[in-house]
Amino acid sequence: MKFLCVDCDTRMEFAERAVPGDGTFAAAFRCPACGRTIALLANPMETRLVESLGVQIGGRTLDEQPLELVRSTLVGRDDAFVEAEPAGEPARAVQWSGEALDRLARVPNFVRGMVKRIYADYAREQGIATITPEVMDRARSDLGLEEM
């Protein structure tokens, strides 16, 4: 999929994505010549169709997680997975605010372990000491996470 700025006859570049959490998806593309920005807005059906391929519009910013598609789409049992601690040096601890933990608690158990690790890794990479709902929103947007 390419976007062309017809006036400039120039291929537009991916700018950012937004995942509002309502099952839809948005991605912005900008013309490097004139600066015009357009947004691709996908409805829930289109969003799910793309997700079911295990790919991300705008490119993948996060390595594919083990059974990512299955864990984020299958209605599974709460205790299906046991997350092992990563080998090697213990990772720097990241704090979770109460609100962030409340929000994490609303994520189905089936996928919660994977989601928690993704947010923690994001916080470490960004040098963030405490994960708050705002950090979670930013991570979702930056990483293109739907329903996480």
Add this chain to the structure above:
Amino acid sequence: MKFRTYHEVTGSDASAIGPQVGRQQQRIEERLARVGRLVGVMSGKGGVGKTYVTAGLALAFGERGLRVGVLDADLAAPTVARVLGGSGPVAVDEEGVHPATGRGGVRVFSTDLLLEEGAPLRWHEPDTARFVWRGTLEAGALREFLSDVVWGDLDLLLIDLPPGTDRLQDLAELAPGVAGVVAVTIPSEESRRAVSRAMRAAREAGLALLGVVENMSGYACPGCGTRTSLFPGDAGDTLAAEFGVPLVARIPFTPTGCPTLPVGDLAGLSHLLHPGAP
């Protein structure tokens, strides 16, 4: 309005969907590089004991000292993990998701390890037009079971395919190194017709036909050992002749409830690992 079209606009697209799909395929190849041989077990219809045969083959090869894994591709009616005694939860680490270990050390992965007891296969999805992506999701799940499960070093990975032909093309495309498929039938004419269609579909999908297993090939009395006919017909022999493949095994029905296939009776076992071997 005049404007250039996709191929006229140079440069890769920002989403790089092609490379993303390519990376998925690469992950499968990396994972399966440690698997000696990948064999699908198929049938044209349900109720012929395909899962029983898959489990029996896994245990029989395991008894011969081979490292065996079983991937349950029957996502909606998963049973092989239970038959083999594998249970969850499953561990996840940086390597991937670790399979359950069943009887005889057989490594097994199945949606049965992931679904609530008695719950049907169900996906989080918008309420309308589910048919649009359900098939894609199921193919995606099979892809992830191949690429993300830590199968480790295996001599043989058996894929327990669902009845019918739905997953044959997926298997051929996702795992181009697959050695082929074994078809399971019962002796009846009805089974022969259904399995024949499925074998033809497998061949059209580019999958090699490794052999036929005739299951419920008579009834073996547990008391006296006498073997009597259970179904009329000779589907195993007929299919083997029709497709020019060996009849790998003829397995009698035994009311034991568990797949303790008699290794000695599976004359064609080695053929599955090394076609051309006696």
